[in-house]
Amino acid sequence: MHSLAIKYEDIIKKILNKKIGLFFITFFIFLSAIALWANFSNQSTLYGTNYGTLDDQADSYSEYIIRNSLVNDFIGNENKNSTLIFTDGYTREPLDFSYYKFNTIIYSHSRSIQRDIYYKLIKIAPTNFINDQPILILNSYNLPPTGWLTYRLQKSTFDHFNIKSTRDIYFQFFRFLNCFLLALLITIFFVTLCERKMMSLLLAILYFMVSGVALFSSNLFICSWAIFIPLVCFFFLRKNISAMYYFFLPFFFSYLYFSIHYLFASTFAILWYLPIFFDEKIRTKKNAVKFVLISLGVIFGFFAEVINHINFVAEKLNIDNIQAFYSIFETARLRLLSLNNVPFPFGLSFFKSMIVRFSSDGIKIPLLVSLSKMFFLITLLFIFKKNLCNMRNVCIWSFLAYFSCYLFSYQHIMVHDIYDSLIFSITIQLGVFLVLAAYLKKRFY
Structure with a gap:
């Protein structure tokens, strides 16, 4: 029995430590983008789809601001x-997102570049x-049922597209573009x-099925990929680079994000501090300098x-700057x-609301x-x-x-409350995934 366990452990170690090439990574990114775009994990909210009549899984209110x-x-x-x-439909009850x-x-509250x-x-x-011309609606009812698995694939993909006209093709392309950027950043x-080991792709696959990631992956307004930018800069900022990079990277990408x-x-600002919290010893002079420069970069x-x-x-509204x-x-x-x-914060209704969210x-x-999200909260x-894995500092960063x-x-x-899923995915759940990665590296490397 013991020898069998060792054998399986060796197999797992070989799989997780298998090096992956650039071509395979590129293929994986495209495949992941298609899966996110098609909502393969089949996640949605009523606020998003409105019983399947609208396209976005999570937030059609903001999606259709961009579209219209x-x-x-x-x-x-x-x-x-x-x-x-x-x-005009945004002023009606019930809401009507038609053009x-x-x-x-x-609506001038965001630049929306x-x-x-x-x-x-x-x-x-x-x-x-x-x-704009009507076209054949692409959904599962146009396809013959050829088995239970095919039916599940159809229900989680074709029904999601809701392509009714030539204009919808443009919007679906933009939604795919957002999914591709998200898949690219998370995979990197x-x-x-x-x-660059197989373990990374297995973790990425799991993370793509996190609710906040899946729900907001393609939204044309939210552009959820943008909030993941600090994570890609994380490894660069951990190296011994010029101190000014700690200012200019947060400055440039903060400018992009807020555009x-x-x-x-x-939350976006605190994500930049992950390189500091990733160190076991936070209170060092070097980290203090990093903290100041990153803070200044984000603020500026x-x-x-x-x-x-x-x-x-x-300029657009022909008004002065004060107006x-x-x-x-x-x-x-x-x-x-x-x-x-x-x-009211920390009142009975507040805790009831948070329990519903975590459930x-x-x-x-x-x-x-x-x-549930409660599982990840308790785990962290x-x-x-x-x-x-000496990851207490990462937990603190996640909670903050x-x-x-x-x-x-x-x-x-x-x-x-729908936004809680996105925030939860990039903070609490990411913290759990970081610890999981550290454990797997320690256990199977």
Whole structure:
């Protein structure tokens, strides 16, 4: 029995430590992007799909702001090529995300540079976008049932696309593009973490099925790949490089991130500190310098984008900079300081709400198992208590990054509970995956 266990352990060790080539990694990235795009793990929320009538798995409200703004840029009568817009249906009950030419409302709370990129891509071949034509709806009902597994594949892919017209093809391409960037960044992170060994791809596959990753992978507004950028810079910042890189990398990528939106700003900022918390000895002079430079980089990147955003809105709406500032941040006080329509912090309703959130899916492996977010929270607390693999500092980093969002934008995160899954995936769940990677390397290397 003992010899059999040793034999299987040797097999596992060989598999996990098998070196992988660049071609295989590239193929894996494309395959993962397709799986995310097709929502292979079959995860969704009612807020996203509205009983299957809308395309995005998690947040169609924001998705269709981008879509309608793009449509308006090409065929609209008002507010063309301006800031983002709300269409008339956003003021109705129930909400109607369809495009309407008239009664559009300016939405200037985010710069949304991704909209400019989508616009330029459409301009390459705009005919089928402008002259929208109905096409055969691509879903599982067009395909013959050829077995239970094929049925599951069809239900988790073709029904998800909801392609009804030529314009939908453009939007689905943009959604795939977001999935590809997300798959690229996450794969680079795990491949670098595990030194280009097969273990890295196995961890990446599991992480792609984490609910926050799967739900927000393709959203045209959220662009969830952007929040993972600090993780790719993590390995570079751990090397003995010039001190100025600790300023310029956070500055440049913070400017890019805040050009997309200001959501989850505190979490994004704390993600940059992972190289510091990854060290067993945090309190060193070198880490203190890193902390200061990273902080300055993120802060300067944020304010540089705010200035750019104010100038952009002032130009597009033909108003002065003071008016543009108020137009952009008119809801900031509500989101940051208000308790409107949310439970009082640490009250009974607050804890009830958090229990519901932690009871939702944390990871969903098709046909096998689904684990709640509570499982990952308890696991990380256990790791912290036992200091497994000397990763207590990483646990502290995970908790700080997660709860910072509740500290600095309490009203917003409590109203939009769907965003908790994304924040949870990049903080608490990532912490568990980092410890899992450290354990596997220690056990099987």
